[in-house]
Amino acid sequence: MKHDVSPDTIPPRGHEAKRASIMDAAGEVFCRESFAGANIDMIAAEAGVSRQTIYNHHGDKEKLFVAIVRDLTERCNAGIFATISTFPDQPKDLEADLIAFAVRMNRNCICSRDGKFLRKLIQAEGERYPELFAEWREQGPGRTWPAIAARFARLAHAGFLDIEDPDVAARQFQALANAELQTTFMLGGTPTDDEVLQSATHGVRTFLRAFAKRQPAADAQKHSALAGA
């Protein structure tokens, strides 16, 4: 009967578009109204889709919510790893390169739509879905922090920095780069490009005052660091 035995289910073209539209709208609404405050009609309206379609795709409100969180976690992780891969391993201008990296991290991962949504959902509903957010913790922070720490360790090993504990340094780097954005984050706002740059600049300067290699011991005649072999 079925000549299309291939991948079992061959969803129509528009199907995936609807799905994506629902995910988008649901993220927005759950984030704005919290799980309990969100209602399906709101999401349907925002997605430009009928309520029934949402039930067809996701079953019920809770399953939809879980799908959203999983989706955001995945996308954010991808973004973070992509950004980590731009870490300045061989910096020409250490300060400028680290500032640029911090700005990228903030703009692409922390202030992005996905980053903001995921953060808020975790804060708001984390305690209610322990397994779901344990999963996030393992897949997210559990994998990204070591990756960032490894980059700093390499930078230190190459003689650019003077770091004892790369894990601590990585967390402090991020904390410093965000130091001036906390209040804005608290209220769900999105800092301007200028605020991000300011905070990153101040943060990286302090970071380097703490961790920059001290005068290269060897032939320190002026105060310029003659690195490299």
Place this chain on the structure above:
Amino acid sequence: MKHDVSPDTIPPRGHEAKRASIMDAAGEVFCRESFAGANIDMIAAEAGVSRQTIYNHHGDKEKLFVAIVRDLTERCNAGIFATISTFPDQPKDLEADLIAFAVRMNRNCICSRDGKFLRKLIQAEGERYPELFAEWREQGPGRTWPAIAARFARLAHAGFLDIEDPDVAARQFQALANAELQTTFMLGGTPTDDEVLQSATHGVRTFLRAFAKRQPAADAQKHSALAGA
């Protein structure tokens, strides 16, 4: 007729106890379930009070919520200012004293029941009550950050630190002291005393690497910069 013309209304003894009990329970429940997810019966049960009593005291759910946030804001501010007043103006051991201060700040203000609740309510509902949280912003961060910055400025002026911008330094101090607690905060957890101490210790050490006064100017012949006049 009334010999007790004094403060007009003389509420019975138990009245205030009930009021406090309601505030406690409501804070807990709003925080755990979010505004939309909380229901009055839950709060009544947790407060050991009948539903009607809550309506007698506060009118409706929204007024109750606003009262909670105002109350938490006030209490947290009081705690923060009390803690700021223990800032080490004349440190005997700069590192140890700053670590102790950071720990106090974290334990009494950030990790405390009130601090945790206020933070969560602001994050979850901030966008829905712009005026209420604008008020918080003015009364809270708007007054506490300058106060902390002033203490750091004084410490720098007294020759203990080398700081250009005390406002930036104050924010970075706090960011560093909390750097290792972020993930825990995210999920609504309360870090152990040990974690708080760890994070504060690492944070303050980095802070001092960045801002401690360089070799006391006097007998600097090797590679220290002879600043000052």
Place this chain on the structure above:
DNA sequence: GACGAATTAGACAAGAGTGTCTAAATTTGT
């Protein structure tokens, strides 16, 4: 112990939201 105020349990109407169902309309692949 008696009075007045506050609290209580329970019923109640009104409204809102979830999830199901149906029949009609639309879209997709061929």
Place this chain on the structure above:
DNA sequence: ACAAATTTAGACACTCTTGTCTAATTCGTC
């Protein structure tokens, strides 16, 4: 253009919640 699958609007039963009301009870004070 046809057949199958998907989407749609609307009605629906059901549950939950808010906020009000009443009558009985408890509490604090004298």
